[in-house]
Amino acid sequence: MNKGPDDLQSEVQQANLCAGCGMCVGLCPYIKEMDEKVAIVERCGRSDGRCYRFCPRTSTDIGALDEMVFGARRGDAVLGSYRTLTAAKAANAATHSxxxxxxxxxxxxxxxxxxxxxxxxxxxxxxxxxxxxxxxTVARNRKEVLACSGSKYTAAPTLSALQDILKTGEKLAVVGRPCQVTAIRKMQLYDDRPELKNIKLVIGLFCLWALDYRRYAAHLSGQVNVSRIRKIDIPKNDDFIVYTNGGEARVPINKIKEFIRPSCQVCFDVTAELADISIGSTEWQDDWNTVLVRSEAGEKLFADALKAKAVTTKKFPGEREAILREAVGAKKRRVLKELSRRGSESAPLLYLKLDDSQRALFLEGGNK
Ligand SMILES: Cc1cc2nc3c(=O)[nH]c(=O)nc-3n(C[C@H](O)[C@H](O)[C@H](O)COP(=O)(O)OP(=O)(O)OC[C@H]3O[C@@H](n4cnc5c(N)ncnc54)[C@H](O)[C@@H]3O)c2cc1C
Structure with a gap:
């Protein structure tokens, strides 16, 4: 069934499920974003729209996306398809810091x-x-890449700039949260514009939640001089620490969690399951990353970066993999519960199921 902007408005925006990925903003002059709030400012009257089809919060055929990106459906309902799981860090000291x-x-x-x-x-x-x-931001050299380093904990509608950069014809990498990766993959599945072939690499970030910019920024401005933020971190899921040039401010994580976007409560993808490479924290060593190399393109790039000594790797301990799986599985179970509480028929429910004990996750028709 075809759906368009009116459906996007009622099913996603009015339902408070917009992920703030920015995809629809870049596609349509009638959709605008301001301070991370996305709104349809004028009706275009279409009954079928790319804004609806590419949205990560509308019905999503994960099996078809898996087949497009990885050549097969996944056998792992928790972490998705991947080739290797390792710990890694940048070898260059400046990049690392x-x-x-x-x-x-x-x-x-x-x-x-x-x-x-x-x-x-x-x-x-x-x-x-x-x-x-x-x-x-579009980065074309090392300096510009490093200017973007560091996590910004709000949605960041980065994909609003995607259509313009695609028009340049340059070979492109995109870094995004799981919802942004899904939006890119849906575009690649449903759109046959030749310029989409220029997307050579999609790097996904692990993400449990992103914050509502307006509420978060208002709270933060009472705590620190927000014009001078250097870095934000959440060590051991404890305090939310904002480092500025003039010192640091600590906000209790439970206070910060009040600002989580409602859309994140229904997102079952923690590890950017459709990315070429997915990257997160390790939760046990602050200066290392967890890296899931997923696709053939991801494997090629990562192997080449390793060979060129751009990154260093070490074994991902078995006990840490168990902890990662438990954390990701727990989030999926929370989402499934939330969706059934809402009586939702949305895509994740069709795809993942809880067993009777409410513990294991099963793929529809699968055995994991
Ligand atoms: C909102 C959010 C929530 C996260 N939650 C978790 C979590 O629960 N668990 C976990 O293990 N990891 C989480 N991460 C990922 C983690 O913070 C790091 O981004 C990741 O480990 C990569 O680290 P790095 O040192 O390689 O990053 P860097 O080398 O510093 O690169 C970071 C890259 O992230 C991009 N980026 C920053 N903020 C955003 C944003 N809001 N949207 C899109 N791209 C962005 C920048 O462009 C930059 O290229 C989250 C990230 C974000 C943005």
Whole structure:
């Protein structure tokens, strides 16, 4: 059944399920974003729209997306398809220290640019105008990549700039949260514009939640001089620490969690399951990353970066994998419960099921 902007408005925006990924904003002149709030400002009257089809919160055929990206459906309902799970960090000291954790995202993008795998990368950096507000940025060299290092904990509608950068014809990498990766993959599945072939690399970030910019920024402005943020971190899921040039401010994590976007409560994808490479914290060593290499393109780039000594790896301990799986599985179970509480028939419910004990996750028709 075809659906369009009116359906996007009623099923996603009015239902408070917008992920703030930015995809629809870049597709349509009638959809605008301001301070991370997305709104349809005028009706276009279409009954079938790419804004609806590519949205990560509308019905999503995970099996078809798996087949497009990985050549097969997944057999792992918790982490999705992947080839390797390792711990890694950037080998270059400056890249490493600029990074949120191990700096692997920045190191891989810098490597891909250096080797000509891509010519540009769509990244996210704080705006000059409002320091806590992240904006899309196109980086074409090491300096520009490092200017984007570090996690910004709001949605950052980075994909609003995707259509424009695609028009340049440059080979492109995109770094995004799981919802943004899903939106890109839906676009690749349903759209046959030749320029989409220029997306050579999609790096996904692990993400349990993103914050509502307006509420978060208002709270933060009472706590710190937000015009001078250097880095934000959540060590051991404890305090939310904002480091500024003039000192640091600590906000209890439970206070910060009040600002989580409602849309994140129905998202079952923690590890960017459709990315070429997915990267998160390790939760046990602050200066290393967890890296899931998923696709053939991801494997090629990661192996090449390793060979060129752009990144260093070490074994991912078995007991840490068990902890990662438990954390990701727990989030999926929370989402399934939330969706059934809402009586929702949305895609994750069709795809994942809880067993009777409410513990195991099963693929529809699968055995995991
Ligand atoms: C909102 C959010 C929530 C997260 N939650 C978790 C979590 O629960 N568990 C976990 O293990 N990891 C989480 N991460 C990922 C983690 O914070 C790091 O981004 C990841 O480990 C990569 O680290 P790095 O040192 O390689 O990053 P860097 O080398 O510093 O690169 C970071 C990259 O992230 C991009 N970026 C920053 N903020 C955003 C944003 N809001 N949207 C899109 N792109 C962005 C930048 O463009 C930059 O290229 C989250 C990230 C974000 C943005």
């Amino acid at each position: 600029a990074g949120q954790y191990g700096g692997v995202v920045s190191a891989l993008i810098i490597h891909a640019l250096k080797k000509g795998v891509v010519e540009a990368a769509l990244l996210t950096r704080y705006s000059e105008r409002k320091q806590v507000l992240p904006r899309p």
